[in-house]
Amino acid sequence: MVTMPRPDAAIRDALLTTLLAAAAVAAALAWPGTRPLDAGGLLLLVGAHLPLAVIRRRPALALVALVLLTLPYHLLQYQHHALIPAEVIALFSYAVFGRRVRAVLTVVGLLLFVCVITMALRAGGGSVREQIAVIEAVVSVVIAVQVWRSHRARLATITERAERAERTREEEARRRVAEERLRIARDLHDLLAHSITVIGVQAGAAAHLVAGDRPLDRAELAEALGSIAATCREARTELRGTLQVLRGTDVGGPAELPGPDAIPGLVDAARAAGLEVALSADGAAGAPPEIGVAAYRIVQEALTNVVKHAGARRVAVTLAREERGLVVRVADDGRGPSGAAPEGFGILGMIERARSVGGTLDAGPGEDGGFVVAAVLPATALSTGAPPDVPSGEEPVTPR
Template sequence: MRGRPGVRALDAPAVMVPAVGALAACAAVAAGMWPGVRPLDALGAVLLVGVHVPLVLLRRHPGPALAALVVLALPYHLMQYQHHALVPAEVIAMFGYAVLGRRVRVVLSVAGFLLLTCVVGMAMRAGGSSVREQIAVIEGVVAVAIAVQVWRGHRARVAAITERAERAERTREEEARRRVAEERLRIARDLHDLLAHSITVIGVQAGAAAHLVRGDRPLDRDELGEALASIAATCRDARTELRGTLQVLRGTEAGPPEILPGVTAIAGLAEAARATGLRVALDDAEIGTLPPEVGVAAYRIVQEALTNVVKHAAASAVSVGLAREREGLVVRVADDGRGPSGGTPEGFGVLGMIERARSIGGTLDAGAGDGGGFVVTAVLPVKDSAPVGP
């Protein structure tokens, strides 16, 4: 496996050997100039240099390097050679293992305990001022070991914090994408319901007006005026709803409350359907006060269901019922038309109604009626959904 060029360069003996050799030379000079209890002789020099040799392999093999250094350092200290000379090598080995090794806490604790026991024992045997000097050495080694542990713990905490921050950022991005997708779907449903219904009603009304103009019988100006007035009213309602939808899309204020339709506007849908020639029976008595989201969902479901009746059903009559039951608000639209050939109509209409009902925790069923025609039944949950009545 190929590693990074920088790491391989640091691992090369050509780089490590001169650095370790310089460190060993400095340690030998210190031990020779300040011998302490026992002057540095040939055996001491061999042990001192041997302690530094494992540092060459510290990066690639931190565990064996630290173990070899401790094994060679113990006899050096036991023979009462200059203890201070090995402190830099011991500190470097401990720090390197803390950065690169495994089971750091246990290994460093064992190595530090062995060195500490050795130095304390020899210092107590020497007595006098040597005790104070060796205690200073011990304090230095222990301080470095503690500092290494603190640094290692800090690095682990920083890594954990960084990972949590990255995970939180990914979660926020996923949540933002999910919200964008949901908002786009909601806007698509609103535009579909609004435009499909309005265009369908306008098309039927315009066809009726054209039939009046082209018919053989004398033109009835009042009847033509009513047809054109219905088209104008449908255009005004569509413009109002479209403005509300565009305000949501642009992120502006929702606007006046009347822009968001509710169950009170269903009567207008029934009237518009009657203008196309359908007989519409509306039963919305005693449904009580509904949350805005339930009212909007009920309005859109009835709107889409009536649009499908006008476009596809070839029906002469349709009934629209809204009732409060224990399950919530029950919306039912049934026609006496031919019904879909495959059981459910094609297109996005029924799918949009199902999605709209599910968006507030409700359900919707659509299919052929028992006596023919097509029936849409939606159950929309409402808090305190007990029936309203005397």
Template sequence: MVIVRRAGVTVKDALLAAVLAAVAVAVAVAWPGVRGLDAVGVLLLVGAHVPLAVIRRWPTPGLVALGAMVVPYHLAQYQHHALVPAEVLTLFAYAWFGRRVKVVLTVVGALLLVCVVAMAVRGGGGLVREQIAMIEAMVSVVIAVQVWRVHRARLAAISEEAARAERAREEEARRRVAEERLRIARDLHDLLAHSITVIGVQAGAAAHLVRGDRPLDREELAEALGAIADTCRDARTELRGTLQVLRGTDAAPSGTLPGAHGIADLVQTARAAGIEVDLDDADAGTPPPEVGVAAYRIVQEALTNVVKHAAATHVVVSLTRADGGLVVRVADDGRGPVGGTPGGFGVLGMIERARSVGGTLDAGPRDGGGFAVTAVFPAADVAAPR
């Protein structure tokens, strides 16, 4: 829809109407038609030009005023051609500024047809053909203006659609950037928080051996330091694979990205930190890669929170199939909750992990003490265990 800004009555419009009225009166006096111009004819002729001064502001009243003047003027058989400029300009302006153009112009056309029929009764055939030609010219002007308005409306619609599409692309780009930043933050948090927590526990155990009162057991100390080195090496390998995926350059080397198969390593690491961990994954099957990564990260974050905050002695990690999907559960006997320190992002990150692959996650205290994290992933071609 084209919206045209309408101004009020301007000096230019009034001057144009006055000049055209004077010219029309001069033409009607110099070349009289069937009936010579008298006082009534002058009044009608000049009055027909008044709408030109207000047609911008009031298109419909201006057109009605024009009809009220031109119909009796033509029926009285005054000089017809003198009114043509005013009629054409008024119809042109209404077609440009007016509303409900089709309905109003249909009424105007009917009135003009009445004039033609009346003149056909009172005048000759040549006069009728002349009036029909005038009406055709006016209708052509209106049609041309309407075609131009439709063209402009179509261009405006196309421009608006292009602008909406551009805004949608920009919003989509911003959304993807935000999602990518969130994914990077989540990956780094899951990887580094777990590794640093485990290293801290293992380093504390090694320091306790060195500071202890009993004789230093070199083999036990070497085992503790070796566990730290293994954790650092695994974290470095996993970080390298994660960064390669985030950069979008080369695919990560096979085996560097985490998955459901790596949960057993997480359990071993948690055991090395001094917690008794049971793993039940006999019925897990082989989930899709994206589900396996999400399950790995959720177990990783849950075990990290257990080591850091829960003061638990026993944890059960289970992976089972349900309705074709995968259910991952980490339950401890600690003091809970395992959501991390105030302002942390542990549980929130796990929820986002589950949602990213269409799953859900519930985290809360267990009946009888402890805390449980349960993630349910939808059915997605999980291969049955062999």
């Protein structure tokens, strides 16, 4: 990866290159090699340092230029050690800023190696030790660069994996929080909407008895108020159980989630609100707890919608076991979708409730009028908590 330096970095590189070239010239003059430093050697020595000033911006070009100037300098038997600092800096700089580092550094290392071997064969005598020292320096630099590059790549991989794992944990935490908020909202809506609706209808009936023209029937008024009290007690008990589940506590005994056995209580409350309700729930016997809770909540919300919006007189609640699974059906003879509340979340909550156990739900006008809610819940709950996709044939519905 090529890194574009800041202006101050370019100036600093130029100054360091000048100082390094001056030091190399001083070393070559103070300790001459097999061949004394002349004008040609001086030009090669200084020219070999110039690419270092631009190696940040053009690492490959700078390295090639340095090698082309270094090879004749060594082959002409000038002072070899004067160029070693520039070669080391060039190799390491290319390892940091360049591309295809392994291939390029291998070629450069081989060139320098061949160059030094050639010098050793030509020089002979005592200078062989000097050539061997240069070989060792070149080989060690190439090996060190490879180790440095591998270390950087390993650190980058570890950092990337750690960042990816952190992002995955954060996304998973956000997903779990969103799912939990949705579940809490769905549970509270199913519980409170039904209870408040039934209490409102029963309180309205009691107020009508008190404000009516005919003589007050104390027994009828007591029955209406008793129904309100019973609904409040049931709501309080169910709310406490829901909060115990959310808190993960068993204060006052384990929380009992409602199931098919509690559906007759929903039917009685709907009848107290003035509806004629027919119930057939034999097919729900033996359903798993998850399926039972889903069936109960769907019937609860469907009856709440009927009481609030449908203006119906009769409702049929059916829970039947079929090959597809447990079929929950609530059909009324009311106004149908025209009585739905557009801002409500009832049908959406029922759809989510069915999906949470791997089932499907459809809601819409019935063939003979009214409104029908039909859910198909699997015989056993899914092992995964991810809701399945909406079937392709399912049409969007209007919330009630």
